[in-house]
Amino acid sequence: MKASTLRRLINWWPPFLLTGIHATHISADFHEVDVELRLRWYNRNYVGTHFGGSLFAMTDAWYMLMLLHVLGRDYYVWDQSASIDFLAPGRGVVTARFRLDRATLDDIRTRTDGGEKYLPRFQVDILDAKGETVARVRKTLYVRKKPKMRNA
DSSP states (O other): OOOOHHHHHHHSSHHHHHHTTEEEOOOOSSSEEEEEEEOOOOGGGGSSSSSSHHHHTTTTTTTHHHHHHHOTEEEEEEEEEEEEEEESSOOSEEEEEEEEOOHHHHHHHHHHSSSSOOOOOOEEEEEETTTTTTEEEEEEEEEEEOOOOOOO
């Protein structure tokens, strides 16, 4: 699937659409994704700032989707675990930028070439309009080459 098609479809996916989460950019090579969340009446918490579940949801699945597209059908890729630290109240528009660099991809391929599982860790910060960190999310993924594609 083309990145532009995925961006349009995922923005209509109910868990994103109904919480105000919006993918603003997915690069053609799936190495970059930008996501934003605007503060609305339906995604505010009791004290009027961004609901923590929406902040976490805006980071869910992006690294998995990116790796699935970059590594291709020869690999299993799943989210294994995640954690979030809320550092400041989120107000207005908040954004998250996801990036995969060549060194990380080469490391994943090397560590999984013989069929071993690898649990790469990623971190993404959720920033407010001033560039201040609202929350920090850590993700651990499970990556393994499919049996028929492993080197003996």
